[in-house]
Amino acid sequence: MEIFLQQLLNALSLGGTYALLALGLAVVFSIIGLINFAHGELMTVTGYAVCFALIWGMPFPLAVIAGLGVAMTAALLMERVAFRPVRGASGTTLLLTSFAVSAILRVLFQNLISARPIPVSIPASLSGVVTIGPLHLGMIQLISIIVTLAMLLGLNLFLHRTIAGRAMRAAAEDFAVLRLMGLRANSVVATAFAISGLLAGVAGILWVAQRGSVDPLMGALPVLKAFIAAIIGGLGSLSGAVAGGFLLGFIEVILQAYLPESLLPYRDAFAILLVISVLLFRPQGLLARKTLVKL
Amino acid sequence: MKKNKLLLLSAAISALSTVPAMADDLVIGFATAQTGYLAPYDQPNLAGLQLKIDEINAAGGIAGKFPIKTIIKDTRTDSAQTALVAQELVDEGAQLIITPCDADPSIAAGMITQDAGIPAISFCATTPTLPLAVGDHMFSNYPADNVQATMLANHAIEQGYKTAYILTSPDTAYTLKLPQYFGQVFEAKGGTLLGEGTFTMGQQDFSAEVTKIAAMNPQPDVIMTAAYEPDFPAFIRQLRGAGVTAPIIGADAIDSPTTFSLGELAEGVVFSTAGHATEGSALEAFNAKWQEKTGNAPDTIYIANGYDLGNIIEAAVTAADSVEPAAIRDGIANLENLAGVTGPITFKGTNGMPLRSVALVRVKGGDRELVAQGLPEAADIPAP
Incomplete structure (x- = not known):
């Protein structure tokens, strides 16, 4: 029983990171119908920003803030340079553009920074353990659960209590009508990218804190997981992305914990099978959106 | 007439793009990764080997008569691309081919080089079955798993x-x-x-x-x-x-x-x-030399490992006294107790995975x- 509870906590922590990532994809998709595969590179940019901030002698909390700032700026730049010119183009064009942005950034990191991972000195206090009764929780795991919940709450408040947030929700419903109401499309889209940059930044810092280094390709796997999570949840639905993230984390941890040893090498295959079976019963995802985006 | 011009043009281009190798040049082709997840391993090896090649060429070539020419192509850490690049290098006249730090792309390249009768050495693949999967022209440059x-x-x-x-x-x-x-x-x-x-x-x-x-x-x-x-x-x-x-x-x-x-x-x-810089060791001397040349201490053993690959090539070509691929292969396969900077290296009596100290x-x-x-x-x- 204790072990089961411990595994549940593990699932919550992993699922939280996936939820943050999936949410970053969903925020952008819900507005302009783009699945941004360069989202992972926003994590990498954050990692490098934190890394260099620490090398230049900034204290860790300041480095984190700098990293988040750089992530949001990078997301805005990405939107302005690469995605604005193709806004409204077909889904395939948007998808290929995001692949191109991702590939270009990776090659730039490899050639301008280093092909090898650069160590990031994470403060020793983040390696600690919190013991709750019989359960152990790593400091980073605990922080990722708390941060995920805080981000979800914050985003919810933003979307429901502010004008920019309401505009974003309206844009997700019907972009054309939103523009007829006199709201500027560019500022709504920019807000969406800034939020997605912030989410990528937070997830990036949590990711780097676990591994203790930054390398040019580190964004590839997380963005894939985020994509799967967003698909299970229902593409474009924000609450769906969160649900999908937690579900994927839960499936992965429980399979790793309870598959017999001889089947463990096939864990990922089982996880994907479960995902497919979810989609067989709910082809639109768990929490599909009722309206579709038309630009 | 137009056709002739085109032919002439394409002939000129292909003449330009091939390396103008002299009879006594040793042409080494690199089918290794500059990008992708093998780049962190291939790049430091390449840097170390490049230092050795520069030293050799400054002294007039291996044994004073075989200068080294290099053709370096990126494999993007992709096995199919590695095979493609290996074929290009064979076509361009490489007499020795260097393959990436992993068995899978090395096998892909090895399939081409084995058939062409050209020796291939992996920078640092450690899988002991690598030469078994390819054949007698495949070697590696690292202690096996x-x-x-x-x-x-x-x-x-x-x-x-x-x-x-x-x-x-x-x-x-x-x-x-x-x-x-x-x-x-x-x-x-x-x-x-x-x-x-x-x-x-x-x-x-x-x-x-x-x-x-x-x-x-x-x-x-x-x-x-x-x-x-x-x-x-x-x-x-x-x-x-x-x-x-x-x-x-x-x-x-x-x-x-x-x-x-x-x-x-x-x-x-x-x-x-692959090695440890104890006091007075060859590795310590190499590290000092590297620091002097680049301003930075080497941050990984792969740099010295690449330099040792240069030592292997130099010894094999010297022993063969030839830059014919078959002679170079025999030269490598018969190396015994070569004094590398990481320790002694022996290929004689192995299937192509060297005996090197760990x-x-x-x-x-x-x-x-x-x-x-x-x-x-x-x-x-x-x-x-």
């Missing part, structure tokens, strides 16, 4: 560890087989294997696996894994986070700056590597401490 694993298992037995747990990943031969070789030798020498866990590379989440290890009763005396970045730091962080204190043994891929920057977490980790080092206070150095008994090494 089974040799490293035997050294590590000997160390575990000497430390008095009775039980071990191994963590493998089926994603690569290295992460799967090296710990399994370790387990074989450990059991053959009287130890007991308590279990084998698995992980997916790049996933970074070990929480479920770590919870299982923490729940083991009795706890293993030692945990062995060939996981490397980003998995290794994440694993050790989460393992210690779950309260497991068993010592950890790793393999050569964690010989990277990240491991030494983990602080208290990595303290006491023992791993195998160093075991312990992480201590953010620096390295030598535990053992040498070659294990041939009888102890498990068959590939």
